[in-house]
Amino acid sequence: KQEVTQIPAALSVPEGENLVLNCSFTDSAIYNLQWFRQDPGKGLTSLLLIQSSQREQTSGRLNASLDKSSGRSTLYIAASQPGDSATYLCAVRYGNNRLAFGKGNQVVVIP
């Protein structure tokens, strides 16, 4: 069974610092990895999708890397802003179109 772990579970950073969020998965046989943002009590907003053949994806201040062989992905958010405060979830697509989620990194950016 695919298991996804996100470390740290929660973190606070001062505004302007770069954020580094980690995601690891137990089975490297994945098709893709997707990072989401979730605000309290709200739905999931897709941030980045990395295919298994890719090493990284970038969108604005966001950059996600993928090392499939070691079962790791990292989400970098440059120059954090208070509006980046949210929970960030990673999910891997594997097997018969299954999706396994980590429990999230809860981020607070302090003005």
Added chain:
Amino acid sequence: EAQVTQNPRYLITVTGKKLTVTCSQNMNHEYMSWYRQDPGLGLRQIYYSMNVEVTDKGDVPEGYKVSRKEKRNFPLILESPSPNQTSLYFCASSFTGMLYEQYFGPGTRLTVT
């Protein structure tokens, strides 16, 4: 606008009273899925469907039913809800190819008393 819709968004019900949460997508996606989200447990898959009339169990299917009679709709049925099914539920859809991302609905907050 491409979207996944869920209804109702909020529901309070009593133990044993059958209910249905609807999910609909307008993107012609083959794949649809239901998840529940609970504090400390994260998002867990309940059921998924690869196409019309094709459904399969996820990680936590007990107490739930689904049907896929039309491509755009994937309702979640709780025949006899219990308090441990109090949760935040999400529906998602995507194309079945491995290159495609999943799109999520806004969520349904269910409370069973």
